[in-house]
Structures are given as C-alpha cells and as structure tokens.
Amino acid sequence: MADQDIENAVSAALDSAPDRNFRETVDLAVNLRDIDLDDPSNRIDESIVLPQGTGQETAIAVFAEGETALLAEEAADEVLDSDDLESLGDDDGDAKDLADRIDFFLAEESLMQDIGRYLGTVLGPRGKMPDPVAPDDDVVEVIERLRNSVQLRSGDRRTFHTRVGAEDMAAEEIADNVDVILRRLQADLEKGPQNLDAVYVKTTMGPAVEVV
16 A cells, blocks of 8 residues: 555645546656766666556557467557568658557567667667567566556656556555555665655646655
C-alpha cells in the first residue's frame, strides 16, 4: 500500500483537475539533484511495470518470424518480419511513423543486429530500441508485461516525466503506481532519496501537486 501522503497528493491532483472533454492521463514529474547527468551512467533509463496498470492503451510491435511471430500475432499490435525491417530501412518516413505510434518494441535476438543497422538511427534517439526476445521466452507473457509498463528516461535533464495512470482510476491505484516508481528510483540512484528533489503529480491539463 502506498504512503498516505502520496495518496493525498494524487487525490488533490484529481480533485483540482478542470473538467475536459477527453480522458486525461495522470503524470509524475521527477526532479533530480546532486547528480552528474553529463555522465551517461548516472542517467535514468529503464522500464517499470506498474502494479495497477497505466490506465491507457500501450502499443507494442514485435519483430519476429516463424513460431514467435505466430504467437505474437495474438497479443501484439503489430508484427513485422525481416522483409518489413528492410523496407523500413529504405523509407525513413515510414520508420519514423512506426516509432511515433509504438510505445515498446520487442525483437527476436536473431534480428537485433539488423534492427540496429536499419532502424538504429530512428529508434535509438527515441529510446525505443527493442528488448530482445530469447528463443525460450514466452513472447505473449513479455508483451502483456509491457502493456503495464512505463519508461523512465531522464536523459541529461534533471526533470523528467512519466505516466502513472488515468483520471478515472482510483487515487489509491495511482498512488500505488507512484510508490513503485519512487521506490525504484531511490534504489537506483547513488544517494537514494537524497538525489530526489521535488516530485509532482498532475493530470494532463491540471495543476501540479507536490508529492515529496
């Protein structure tokens, strides 16, 4: 169960959000301190499975062939083979469109080298290079896990954002997601909680409420 202070902050953010004619996401803004982000090894870059889900659709594409491709068809939004990969490498516009509409990519290990060659310049800067799928991995299970995942990525900036839910989720559910993210960050950062400056939660168009 999340800390009561986190749940109170989430409740305040939800209550203060103005009515909109669309379903807003709930986002977390994290500010870091006392950390050298010019050193890439200090940057945050990882995916986290949210215990209560993201509250939003998460688009997943899989580069695969054979049995893995057949299994992926059941769960992924798009499945692409080596021919598709080569075509994307020849069409920068199509490659960028794919990168923009897909949240996470997976790929059979055997295709990873070609993905780097054909799509590295498109997916790399966006932080969307595929996670490799080993021959003994259950691709459907991996896809379902990613559906409830978000990507934390600071780059070289001290402030970064990530999705933690949607406005129609319960405050307690969103708070659970926030709690998992903060615990992971505290475990990963060199000085733990001391590397976390102010943290805020807000809906897409609503005011920010300080969490910690």
